[in-house]
Amino acid sequence: MKQLLDQTSGNAVKLWQTVWSPTHVTMRRWALAAVVVNAGITVSGAAVRVTSSGLGCPTWPRCTPDSFVPVAHNETAPINMAIEFGNRMLTFLVLAVALACLVIAMRLLPRRRDLVRLAWIQPVGVAAQALWGGLVVRSLLNPVTVSVHFLISSGLIAAAYALYARSREGDAPPRRLVHRDIRTLGFALTATVFALLIAGVVVTGTGPHSGDQLASRFQFDIESVVRVHTDLVYVVLGLTFALLFATHVTDAPGHVRRAALTLLIVELAQGGVGYVQYFLGVPAALVDLHVLGSTLVWICTLRVVFAMRSRDPLNATAADLDELDTVRT
Known part of the structure; x- marks a missing residue:
């Protein structure tokens, strides 16, 4: 167990070093990670819809009126609540990758303004997407709000791919x-x-x-x-x-x-x-x-x-x- 903890701690330190002491290679890797996680949460959002779990957490930002995490609820099946809450938790992974991209772009030497601008789109976009997700829930999954929710994800994927592509090039x-x-x-x-x-x-x-x-x-x-x-x-x-x-x-x-x-x-x-x-x-x-x-x-x-x-x-x-x-x- 101690060996496993030491290995996990060492990997965490190495991962942090790629963010705090970045190179152009790590910039590309984190930008590619941003593409992957944004694509992943798009697909997981569709899974929420096709499993009829869109209102598994019937309120926002809380999951239920009295709790931020799933609790027994008479009107919602536990599996639907777990699926919707799991999708909400993925937002934090996407946000973590977005913030990592931003920190890397700002600490990369020499600093490149185009990368910084593209990197800013990630956390700002994730925050906007989270707020829009609240509107989706509060509108009881109105198809307009659901459609825009998907298209925002497509925009974030495009911005992440642009960051990835530009991180491989000169100026x-x-x-x-x-x-x-x-x-x-x-x-x-x-x-x-x-x-x-x-x-x-x-x-x-x-x-x-x-x-x-x-x-x-x-x-x-x-x-x-x-x-x-x-x-x-x-x-x-x-x-x-x-x-x-x-x-x-x-x-x-x-x-x-x-x-x-x-x-x-x-x-x-x-x-x-x-x-x-x-x-x-x-x-x-x-x-x-x-x-x-x-x-x-x-x-x-x-x-x-x-x-x-x-x-x-x-x-x-x-x-x-x-x-x-x-x-x-």
């Missing part, structure tokens, strides 16, 4: 690695994917799995909104295929072509899940898997956009080189 002006029209196509694809996310939350707010029997629904025709969502899927697939084709015929850098191919594969897999869940009557497990897929599509789209341009290579410091040697060994 020179961006330089295109592909033809100007191909980069424009990438921007159009990004906008269309975000429109697809919006259409997705409208479908979610119209269909089943509201999160609780007290929740209201959008008063749209479900077939119509699904059709719009499906049409946008085909547009996204067409734009992605066009982007992949263009990068190959223009002999774009290999990492750009690989990023576009990865995006297309993830989109096809996501489309397959979407069709299966539709024909099976929208089972809860597949809905959560579909949310995971939409999050991965968004991340892969951001990866493509950032891959199509470059800046001067980041000048590695001695500490960075030492850490890279440690990673290799």
Whole structure:
């Protein structure tokens, strides 16, 4: 037991050192962690909804009117309360990673203003998201508030990925690695994917799995909104295929072509899940898997956009080189 405690203490010290005495390598790692935890809480939020646990903690910021933690409640099943409370606790993990990114960006030498600005978005965004979550509960899961809740998470993922991408680069002006029209196509694809996310939350707010029997629904025709969502899927697939084709015929850098191919594969897999869940009557497990897929599509789209341009290579410091040697060994 003592050995385990000593090892845990040592790992905690090393983890703290990566924050308080940062290098460019640790900046990248924590920024990537921010992408992962923001994606994770997005998926866990969907799990809350599909398990009808949206009002498992019927008040906010307390879980119940008299307690911040789950206690026996006549109107709520213990499992639903545990799921919702668990999702709330994940917020503290996301906040911890966000604060770590901010501290690292401010202590990194030489300090880079762009990284500091991007890092500030993380804790501020998490705080705003937590407050908005309170509005979601107090509005009894109104579909508008639930939809915005998801889209805020998508914005935080984008900001975290931007922090990750910029932490790998220098501060020179961006330089295109592909033809100007191909980069424009990438921007159009990004906008269309975000429109697809919006259409997705409208479908979610119209269909089943509201999160609780007290929740209201959008008063749209479900077939119509699904059709719009499906049409946008085909547009996204067409734009992605066009982007992949263009990068190959223009002999774009290999990492750009690989990023576009990865995006297309993830989109096809996501489309397959979407069709299966539709024909099976929208089972809860597949809905959560579909949310995971939409999050991965968004991340892969951001990866493509950032891959199509470059800046001067980041000048590695001695500490960075030492850490890279440690990673290799």
